[in-house]
Amino acid sequence: MGPLMDVKHPNCLKLRKNSEQWSKYVHGASAIFAWRIAKGEEVTLLSPPPPERFHPSGLSYYQVIEEPIIRGLFGQNAVHKINIVHPLIKESDEFFYELWPNDRSNKWVERFGLRACKMKWRQVRHSEDKTKLQSLMAFPNQHLSSTEEFKNFEQHKVAYIQPIYSISLLLVFLYTLLKIPVVTLFGLLYLLLEKSWNENNATKEDEMIFETSAATPIMISAETTKAEQPTETSRQGASCEMKARVKSQKKAAKKIKNEKKARAKAQQEAIKKLKDEKSTSHKTQQEAEKKLKGERKSCAKTQKKAAKKMKNDKKACTKTQKKAAKKIKREKKAHVKAQQEAAKN
Structure with a gap:
């Protein structure tokens, strides 16, 4: 996912979001990442070797968000095959096998055997959104476990059931994780259903199936036709949901305001502390300079005294x-005079 997960990269938003915001952001990024992959034909996974290939809790990003999307449980796109490779086993380098729709792990076990690796799995929270997604995946996982079952399932499905079911799961997923406004979900649902209806003939059997699927908890926009308008209960539910959303937004705004105040207070305290440290450092520096100046004066005075003493010593x-020299000169004169007198005598 590139710079999105690199804390050192300037485009990474982790340092600018709290833990809850960052968790939702990563969930959304994982979903977008998986939707892009789902447009391809094959995808290869890297995991520890059997028997424990994935997180024991079943609540990792791949298991809850990415796998349902690339398998086509959410949305219209799905890969044809999911392969898996285990790079922790060096001798199995580049040996990959099919994981879905048919699990061929027996090929890997026959060749390399079961190799339990000591993995330190990261802790994941049993959050409400992940639990909801797992419950939504329960039905598709039971009926789409292999290619043949998937084909039979598609052949026996009526034209409207699969699009409406996929759209319902997608909208619940977007509302649960990304908190997209309800009005936006209404508009998106209306456009997708209108496109689906235009592509298929409105037969009597289709109408019966649509009436059955209309019991799902998805509300239609007020701009639709009279047959599609929500009931009084749906409108009341939407009103309550909107009030709850406004209340939640106010609470979030208040929380952000309090966080800003706390950050501003912390910044002021840090500035005050830095100012005090600078003042103390400046005072210490002045004292050190004063002491050094006194030492220099004392040293200069001592040097002057020593120079003066040396000068006096030189004079003496x-x-x-x-x-x-004068005494020696007098002694020489007296000696010469004595020699001269001795020579005369």
């Missing part, structure tokens, strides 16, 4: 040397 030494 020069004076002593002059006295000594």
Whole structure:
């Protein structure tokens, strides 16, 4: 899914959303990712080897969201085959087998045997939306377990049942995970049903099946024909649902406002703390500079005293040397004079 899951990438929104918002965002991204894959013919999965190939809880993103979509349980598209490969076993590199519609795991077991790997599965929440999706998948999973059953199921289905059932599951899925507004769902349902009706002849058998399917909890927009308009109970349910949604939106707005206030308060405290730290650092730096200046003055004073003492010592030494030289000169003169007198005598 590229940069959507890379926290270091600037396009990743994880740091800008709370945990609940991020969870819904990833659910929606997984659904879009799966719908794109469902347009192809085959898909290959990477998983641990048998016997435990998928998350034991059955509530991973793939098991709850992606697999139903690529198998065609939600929407109109479905892949023809799902393959699986187990890269954790090095000698089975590039050996893949069919997982759906026919599970050929016996081929892998015959060649490599059962190899239980110690997997540290991530913790997943038994959230309400995932449980609802599992219940929605219960019927299709029982009847679409193989290719032959899928073909027989399609041959015996009447023209309107499959589109209406798929559309119903898709809209419930969108409402459960992505919280799309009810009015938008009404409009989308109306357009899809109108397209389906235009493509098929309105036979008597089709009308009976449509009346049966109309008992599903999907409400039609007020802009449809009189035969399609919702009952008073449906309108009351829509009104209650709209009120609940408005209440939920107000609650979410209040929560966001409180979060903004908390962030602003935290930022102010951080700024104040940083300002105090800068003030303390500046004060410490001034004291250090003052101390260094005093040490430099003391050192300069000591150097001056030493230079003055050295100068005085040099003067005293020069004076002593002059006295000594003068004394030696006098002694030489006296000695020469004594020699001259001795020579005369």
